[in-house]
Each structure stands twice: as C-alpha cells, then as structure tokens.
Amino acid sequence: MAQANFIDQLKSQYNNGGMHIRLIAWNLGVFFLIQLGLLIGNNNPEIQYWVDRIFTLQSNAYAFLWSPWGLFTSIFAHFGFMHFLFNMIFLFFTGQMFLQFFSGKRLLYTYIFGGLFGGIVQIIIGLFPELFGETGARVVGASGSIMAIFIALAIYKPQLKVYLFGVFALPLFVLAILFVVKDLFSIGSNDGIAHFVHLGGALFGFISVRNLNSKNNIVTRLISLVESFSTKRKLKKLEGRKPANKVSDEEFNETKKMTQEQIDAILDKISRSGYDSLTKSEKEFLFKQSGR
Secondary structure: HHHHHHHHHHHHHHOOOOHHHHHHHHHHHHHHHHHHHHHHHOOOOHHHHHHHHHEEOOOHHHHHOOOOHHHHHHHOOOOOOOHHHHHHHHHHHHHHHHOOOOOHHHHHHHHHHHHHHHHHHHHHHHHHHHHHHHOOEEEEEOOOHHHHHHHHHHHHHOOOOOEOOEEEEEHHHHHHHHHHHHHOOOOOOOOOOHHHHHHHHHHHHHHHHOOHHHHHHHHHHHHHHHHHHHHHHHHHHOOOOOOOOOOOHHHHHHHHHHHHHHHHHHHHHHHHHHHHHHHHHHHOOOOHHHHH
C-alpha cells in the first residue's frame, strides 16, 4: 500500500508539478538508462562504446556526422551522479523561478533549443582548435540548456533577488554575469568542461527574450513552426478520405475543395501569427477534421 501511494505521488508530481519537474524526470530516466547500459556493458567494450556514442555529442565535426543524434540526446544525458545532481538542482530552482513569469511550453522550448544551440556553437568552435584551444571532445549534460533558461530569466528580471546559501542576496543579473565571465576566462583551460556549450546556451537565452511580445521572437516563432508542422501532419490524414454518407462524385469533390480551402486559410494564419491567434471556431474546425 505504501509503495502504491509513493508511485501515485510521483505520478501526481509529474503531471502537476510543472514543466521543470517533467524535464528533471526525463533527465532522471535517461540517467538510469545510461547506468543500466554501462552496468550491462561492464565487461563489454562494444556496449560501452554504443552507450557513449548514443548519448554524447561528438563535437569533432567529422565524428558528429556519424552520430548527429547526439546533439539532442546529450542535453538529457549525464554519466556521473554528481554531474546529474548539481545540474538537476540548478534546473529545479531556475525552472521554478522561470515559471513565475513564463509558460511551461516556453520553458520546454528554451531548454531544448538552448541546448541544441549550445551544442552547435561547440561544434563550430571545434573547427578552430588552434584559435580557441578546444579539441573537439565529447560533450554531455544539460548545462547549456539550463544556462539558456537562467540567462533568459536574468535578462527578463535582472533585479530579481537570489539568496546564496539562504543568506547572501544578489540580483539575478550579477549572478548571470559571474557565470558568463567564469566561462569566458576558462576557455582553453582543458578542465573537461564544454564552456562554449554554456556560452552558446547563454546567447540563446539572451536572444529568447528579445522582442518578447512580438511574433518575431525566436521562441515564439519556434513554437509556431513546430505546432504548424504538427498540424499539417495531422491534416494529411484527411486527404483522399471520402465522407461516410453516399454522395455523388461532383458533390464530394466540391465539399473536399471547400474544406481544403478553409484548412489552407487556417494554416496560413497559423504561419503568420501562430496557433493561439485562431478563433475558437477555427480551432474546433481543425480538431474535427483531424479526428476524421
């Protein structure tokens, strides 16, 4: 009974605890998956090789071409417990503050695309090892994604107070500057930290709150683009379907043409202004069509 209650509490936290809780849960799931793979492959170098290849970003451009999925999987992956623990503590508190001002959807998109952008920056920098001292090593961890969230929050609410160790109050922008400066001065130090991933994530976080109320805001455009693509995929199922009621070919073709014209008009509106700009009747129309 106690075990059932504990599982119910975990489900409740996942469903109702906010997007930052879900992100932590996803990171935790990947962490256990990696540990399981390493345990099974304890005496099997080939399994260890594939665990590493699947969950790490190969920042060497040539190696990246053979495992591009690492750009995404690496932002949820941690091999060491302390690395995982510190990142998740940072994500919890930063995500919790972020959700005071922004939606869970914006948090998700900032996390994912901030991490992707940081990884891309690291790959580009790896093309110039003589200039930056980066050797194109493997990259793993959510740090770039979390940095994007943290910097976005610091730019949006710079005077928000953060209490270090529960005692020292610092404005959020001061802490953000310290993090960025630390990474800048650590470039080329060969300390095993992908500082350009952090800096790339920070840059995305800065950009993500520029023109915040405009449809040209980068996160707003990304949300609109992904949702528009998802909607178009659902609408493809409608093509070639004939109504259940028996009608003439002429009536069927005319109805199909009118329906498609209405769908195209709605999709154009989504492309211009995003899904949230649709009226209630337009959303209901799309929902009914996708359910056929």
